[in-house]
Amino acid sequence: MALIVQKFGGTSVGSIDRIRNVARRCLATAAQGHQVVVIVSAMSGETNRLLKLAHEVTEIPDAREMDVIAATGEQVSAALTALAIQQEGGKARSLLGHQVKILTDGAYSKARIKAIEGSKIFSTHKKGAIAVVAGFQGVDENGDITTLGRGGSDTTAVAVAAAIGADVCEIYTDVDGVYTTDPSVCPEARKIPKISFEEMLELASLGAKVLQIRSVEIAMKYGVPIHVRSSFSDAEGTWVTKEDKSLEEVVVTGVAYDKNEARVVVAGVEDKPGVVAELFGTIAEKNISVDMIIQSPAVGNNGESRTDVAFTVLKTDLPRAKPFIEEVAKSLKAQSVRYDEGIVKVSIVGLGMRSHAGVAAKMFRILAQEGINISAISTSEIKVSCLVADKYTELAVRALHAGFGLSDKA
């Protein structure tokens, strides 16, 4: 007998028929003798409907009240799922964030889980019932309702799995697993049977959308195996687990791309100590995240040395960031500021990079062979990212996918 957490996203509970399907799946697992905890998102479209209501009242709604409204989406789907399990002949009880209880900090709309009290789940199991937990929501120490941000139900699922010591956290979604790259861009993409937490974390950070980054972080921290699989089939999906020998043999596990960043070039700033610190200090103060940073070699002229500083920020942050960037550029006596939104970050990820030399060089060579110019590079122990013009997205992804042998193994 295993203790299994099963998480179903908005599409999987998007209609009464689909909720019935979820109920049958949970009961099938329970019928195999397992204890089941179900985590559900709001029915697809419901969260948007609720937020729209709030936005009709006021343009910038108070975050506390927004969370009170948004949390009802999961409250309804949890109770409907419990009803569907009962209708199929099972026993089930819904549990909300304040009932479980999922204690978070007070950062409304993006709260972080601090602790989970699992006793309500265990007492539900003792009554022979399946516990259906509302995802996405928690409660702060004042008893105020909080939400975990978009995709927060993944985080609820993994955190609950960690708190109750579940054997596995199954994430049911509308795709059947984690792919070597986005199949809509590269038809040769294959389902990855097994991937390490570290690789999954890099892939999620670099643009793969299957799992929420924070849920992978929690799974890695507490060693909760995640099984990403389709809610519409019984096929095995992708296991996200601790790294082992077999995983290290694969040099590149996946290719990711991210079109959400824009490049900023602050050109011709004085090349003296403290300049870069001042630039990025100012941007960080405004709570704007900077990703890749490239400082060009300084060029001397008339005894004065000048350099270009380039970096990337989220496109959505750009309108807010521009005034600060230009202000600090002015104070640094920069010659010009340029923005480029026509870029994409293409990345390769793999545990095997640690023990295989020349992986980055091979990536650059593959891109060069396709005539793709690289405007920035960033690396970690298990990934290499290159910034290229976004018109090359498909070409770059397919070339890397083929070049690192990912297209062969189908």
Add this chain to the structure above:
Amino acid sequence: MALIVQKFGGTSVGSIDRIRNVARRCLATAAQGHQVVVIVSAMSGETNRLLKLAHEVTEIPDAREMDVIAATGEQVSAALTALAIQQEGGKARSLLGHQVKILTDGAYSKARIKAIEGSKIFSTHKKGAIAVVAGFQGVDENGDITTLGRGGSDTTAVAVAAAIGADVCEIYTDVDGVYTTDPSVCPEARKIPKISFEEMLELASLGAKVLQIRSVEIAMKYGVPIHVRSSFSDAEGTWVTKEDKSLEEVVVTGVAYDKNEARVVVAGVEDKPGVVAELFGTIAEKNISVDMIIQSPAVGNNGESRTDVAFTVLKTDLPRAKPFIEEVAKSLKAQSVRYDEGIVKVSIVGLGMRSHAGVAAKMFRILAQEGINISAISTSEIKVSCLVADKYTELAVRALHAGFGLSDKA
């Protein structure tokens, strides 16, 4: 400075514009220096939408899960109202049943309030904010969500007012007060400026729909003055208060009618001790309420004495009640059982009846003058009810309204 509870029903918060209107009204009251607690129902139509969802999953949904679903209606409207108050420049915080907290028994869908912890309301006021409380909902001692039944927001409002020692509980609705009778039946109906708890309780029990019976019971028990008024005007409505000398001078305060009952006649049962007890004992066991009871004089024949027993039950209970009634009628050797759904209960209510003789006789005379036959009578200290054929509803109500001088004082 007064402490004022303001309750707004589903129609009053039925759209974003109406919620804004509610917000402005609360702020106007606060601007006069009062502390305000707002109680809101779900937006009109919302509770039905939610219950329909549950019924799509299963025909007879589990009451616990139904309450989890239904409670989201008030959760959303409370937060939207808080947002609207903020948008109008005020401070407000929503509070849910489990936050206030409104402790109830565990009778899902018809829970009774056991206690209200008011400290969250006071701490909200201390922050200079209006407390917006979700009506209709509570939480039992296990932390499970409960609801108080249809119209339960009235009960929430009065119970909260009693718990925090409010000076008045204002019930805002789509009519501008309590009327001497239903204006749609009798155009001469007038708004009653002031009525006693006892009279209001009788009127509510006898068919007037303005206030929920339990809310009046609580108001009477704790002496909370209720002010029933329109959410669309500033006019004074009806004050429901402790009785006083001025109220006792009015013989008849209002005329009510109720078409929700059906008459059952169990004819020709043996007239011996215990027969009636057996009949009504059996019905009561099935949790079916009986209202009026009339036992005809026994008629002897061949040394055997037989009698007819007639009573009324709710029409909605009749399908469920019939099998039990027929079973017990058989065991009592009754000669026949007849059902009559074409009846109406017409009632007059007034504190002054206590000190004025002949009120019932006058009622019978008025009905007789109109040629209306009375098939059953029931009286209390401050009301007289007559059962008549339902085709006479309008005629009876208008004749009584005029006959007791209620049409004159407009």
